[in-house]
Amino acid sequence: MKTRILKIDRHNPDKGKMRAAASVIRRGGIVVFPTETVYGIGTNALSAEAARKIYKVKGRPSDNPLIVHASDMKMASKIGIFPKRYYKIVESLWPGPITFVVKARKTVPLEVTGGLKTVALRIPEHRVALELIRESGVPIAAPSANISKKPSATNAGHAMAYFSGKVDVIIDSGAASIGIESTILNLGTFTILRPGAFPAERIAAAFGRKPIIGVAASGIADADRASAPGMKYRHYSPDTPLFLYTGAPSGLAGSMAGIKGSIAFVGSDESCRILRGRCRTIRLGSRKRPGEIARNLFDGLIKLDAVGARFAVIESFSEKGIGLGIMNRIRKAANHTQFSTAAQLKKLAARLPEAGVRTAGRKGQERRDAASGML
Ligand code: TXA
Numbered sequence: 001m002k003t004r005i006l007k008i009d010r011h012n013p014d015k016g017k018m019r020a021a022a023s024v025i026r027r028g029g030i031v032v033f034p035t036e037t038v039y040g041i042g043t044n045a046l047s048a049e050a051a052r053k054i055y056k057v058k059g060r061p062s063d064n065p066l067i068v069h070a071s072d073m074k075m076a077s078k079i080g081i082f083p084k085r086y087y088k089i090v091e092s093l094w095p096g097p098i099t100f101v102v103k104a105r106k107t108v109p110l111e112v113t114g115g116l117k118t119v120a121l122r123i124p125e126h127r128v129a130l131e132l133i134r135e136s137g138v139p140i141a142a143p144s145a146n147i148s149k150k151p152s153a154t155n156a157g158h159a160m161a162y163f164s165g166k167v168d169v170i171i172d173s174g175a176a177s178i179g180i181e182s183t184i185l186n187l188g189t190f191t192i193l194r195p196g197a198f199p200a201e202r203i204a205a206a207f208g209r210k211p212i213i214g215v216a217a218s219g220i221a222d223a224d225r226a227s228a229p230g231m232k233y234r235h236y237s238p239d240t241p242l243f244l245y246t247g248a249p250s251g252l253a254g255s256m257a258g259i260k261g262s263i264a265f266v267g268s269d270e271s272c273r274i275l276r277g278r279c280r281t282i283r284l285g286s287r288k289r290p291g292e293i294a295r296n297l298f299d300g301l302i303k304l305d306a307v308g309a310r311f312a313v314i315e316s317f318s319e320k321g322i323g324l325g326i327m328n329r330i331r332k333a334a335n336h337t338q339f340s341t342a343a344q345l346k347k348l349a350a351r352l353p354e355a356g357v358r359t360a361g362r363k364g365q366e367r368r369d370a371a372s373g374m375l
């Protein structure tokens with residue numbers, strides 16, 4: 001399939017290009033489009049057949065439901081049933097990086113909800129996304145634009161690497177301004193199923209009620225209804241084995257001393273400065289600005305694989321505000337393999353095959369599994 005790339009200015013979208021993309025959605029084709037969180041891979045949410053295509057292209061298990069994107073409350077209310085007492089609050093928080101799980105109306109195909117009686121809904125805060133939905137005249141079902149288990153695309157370049165030749169259109173509107181996915185709140189149980197761009201603290205303030213932060217929040221389990229238990233934990237993963245450093249920033253250099261071979265580090269500008277000259281560093285931004293870390297995180301993880309390091313280390317950040325979402329992604333990317341001392345890192349490194357036998361793709365994943373004791 002030939003993929004059409006449409007460059008569209010996010011502040012002044014070209015009408016003709018928007019119409020072209022919208023007609024692809026309407027007839028059940030696939031359009032990768034920008035949102036403020038990450039890029040989405042979308043299609044007509046009212047078509048079961050179209051939804052099936054998304055699962056296939058992403059390599060996503062069909063019991064893992066999609067998020068339905070609406071352009072206004074009227075459209076959202078045709079898809080899901082909002083508890084009366086929350087309607088005004090939901091309306092005030094949208095458009096924005098928060099997804100609500102509510103009871104689904106019969107209009108939503110089971111393929112979109114993964115067979116559940118609930119549906120995840122969001123109005124994105126991005127002009128191109130909103131105009132695409134409006135122009136299509138239908139809600140758009142869209143998971144994040146990534147091959148299943150890989151880091152989400154935060155710019156069109158990432159999306160092209162994943163989906164060129166596999167989707168009808170990729171819209172390029174530059175880098176996503178937030179960089180991690182929306183927060184998912186189940187309005188029935190008032191539980192955060194996935195922490196993300198919208199801080200839990202702001203949910204509490206808006207609703208006057210503290211959300212339950214599910215086990216999913218830390219990244220230890222997932223809102224995803226995954227098919228196999230071990231699969232549940234792996235997400236946002238680079239092919240390069242990644243270990244999470246959980247100690248204090250001051251101990252980082254010491255804990256990485258004595259490791260031989262090509263290693264890379266992904267982390268704050270501050271830590272990269274300390275490690276400069278000792279290993280390849282991928283800078284995510286200043287530790288003082290969590291928004292910057294979020295914006296660069298997936299890009300950093302995607303860049304990591306181009307380095308070709310034997311393994312990489314990533315560091316921990318505060319879990320306040322958007323930090324909870326950041327750490328959720330990082331823990332999963334590191335496959336929950338963590339260390340805080342030089343001795344622990346040495347042990348993890350010793351479990352990896354020798355340098356020089358690095359292979360990509362599935363083999364790389366097997367190597368990661370072996371390192372974390374999952375095989
Ligand atoms: O920021 C975002 O949310 C992006 C952009 C494109 O909007 N989308 C996104 O979609 O991250 P996706 O498919 O990668 O993540 C959707 C998550 C999955 O973890 C899925 O299991 C969960 O939402 N989900 C969807 N419907 C659900 C439901 N009815 N109940 C529980 N979880 C649900």
Ligand code: MG
Pocket residue numbers: 143144152
């Ligand atoms: Mg996703």
